[in-house]
Amino acid sequence: MGDYKKKISLAVIKRLPRYHRYLGELLYNGIARISSKELSEKMNITPSQMRQDLNNFGCFGQQGYGYNVEYLYHEIGKILNLDVQHSLILIGVGNIGQALMNYISFEKRGFKFIAAFDANPKIVGMTVRGIKISDIDCLEQFLKQNDVDIAVLALPEEKSYEIANTIAKHNVKGIWNFSSADLVGIKNVMVENVHLTDSLMILSYKIGNQSTNKEFHY
Amino acid sequence: MGDYKKKISLAVIKRLPRYHRYLGELLYNGIARISSKELSEKMNITPSQMRQDLNNFGCFGQQGYGYNVEYLYHEIGKILNLDVQHSLILIGVGNIGQALMNYISFEKRGFKFIAAFDANPKIVGMTVRGIKISDIDCLEQFLKQNDVDIAVLALPEEKSYEIANTIAKHNVKGIWNFSSADLVGIKNVMVENVHLTDSLMILSYKIGNQSTNKEFHY
Structure with missing residues (x-):
């Protein structure tokens, strides 16, 4: 092989x-x-x-x-590279971010959150599944001192390019991106986008064309 | 056109x-x-x-x-059929389900939750964004009395086929499926799957093959 x-x-x-x-x-x-x-x-x-x-x-x-x-x-x-452990950090601890931290099946497959960051003072200091949320200003320091395989981005589009560029400078291997930006042109890091709204729109299309597009159903 | x-x-x-x-x-x-x-x-x-x-x-x-x-x-x-409003119900009000209910950009695009259902007595009766969570046993009754365009499934795999079949009997147009089942063979309803773990595995593959697969980056 x-x-x-x-x-x-x-x-x-x-x-x-x-x-x-x-x-x-x-x-x-x-x-x-x-x-x-x-x-x-x-x-x-x-x-x-x-x-x-x-x-x-x-x-x-x-x-x-x-x-x-x-x-x-x-x-x-x-x-699929699942025979090794992956360290994850979360950036943006809103609804989706917290849900991802709490998703236990990731951990079962070797994907483990080791830190989380947010800009909102109301969220910084909170603990989610044993991880204390850090201030986003501490991100760069953290990246210098720790090995991070994957950064999970669950933050507003307008911040995501800046954060992605910071991440890309610090040897992070991948970005799992839930923001609506596509993160085009970020160097030295693999990007996998999850655009939930796009997926909902595709379902909307399928519904609107239900009678003529039976082949969409699987 | x-x-x-x-x-x-x-x-x-x-x-x-x-x-x-x-x-x-x-x-x-x-x-x-x-x-x-x-x-x-x-x-x-x-x-x-x-x-x-x-x-x-x-x-x-x-x-x-x-x-x-x-x-x-x-x-x-x-x-994309976005010029009409879509009524949504949520089935499974766990972490992901609650995050989806709280995701305001869906509502901005005309996708509005009108009800939510769960089997857990601790969750039934709770209110999320103005919607009181109903017992899953009330689902069929609700579907008989209301027009539902899309059912969002965010529940364990083992329950998802049974629920999907119930939904399919009641004129719901689409299922937006976050469970890990693929919902193969459910008739009369369009299915759009969001398999978060699959997406994370694809990122894992990309990371493991970073040097040879630059074309994956976009």
Whole structure:
């Protein structure tokens, strides 16, 4: 599997968490192996699509046997870089930010908040899940002294570029961005955007075109 | 623009909220028109991609003039079905659910929560932004008596299929799903999934492959 890193398309990568989720569920239910037909039916994709996706990463399936659920689950986990712990900081401890800090399934997968920052004096000093919220003015100092893998941005759009640029200077590897800015052109850091309003608008479109776009439903 | 509904690909639809977001910002900043070159640079896409996307819906641009920002903003809004109000109910008033109820930018765009439901007796009876949380046992009764456009599901995976099937029986148009189930095979209702953990895993992948996958950054 040594050279897969260079050629995998983003479309394939985007489907991997879904494989991981389904395999995790099978594992949880004590299922040791599954045929590509069964797994693909469960996931509502074609068997050939699934085989193509997984072939990108090596030879997982075996003719007449199917997939070893536990092995495939762990291998996909490794590809997704889930076999290491990730340290997270939160910037912007509003409604969404607090909800993310309290989302225990992140921690179960090795994503652990180690600090949180806000500009609002009413929020600074509060404790959320054992973490005392720090003043945003302490962010740069904190980044100098600690290894941070991922900064979660849940703050207003107008602040997000400035904060993202500060983060990018300090060796943070990724930004998980919930602000409505796209953070175009921030160097040296990977950005993954979650635009909740965009997602709601897509649903709005689907609803408005319900009769003609049945293929949207999955 | 009468017959666009039949032929627009989901890939194009998924980009529309982003156009809407950028145009809204231009409008807010008092910019009346913009060339396709400028807008596409701002959005970090090619001018030809942008023209192709927008040509799906009619003739918006004018040679030598560019786009009329306000007109394009409103037309894309109409395509996204944002010119009508949508009534929302929330099912599962946990951390994420409460954060969504408190997210004021949804309401600004015409998405208004009218009720919320939970199974936890500690949460039932609480008030969030003026809405008293009802017992989940009252859901079906409520759906019989009220017009609900969108049900927001923010509840554990194991409950989500049962609730989704109940919703689908009662003329709700869409489900905005934050549970980790994909809700495959729910009939008569459009589903839009927001899988936060999947998004975090994709960021995790990008981080782990940072050196070889610069093209992921945008």
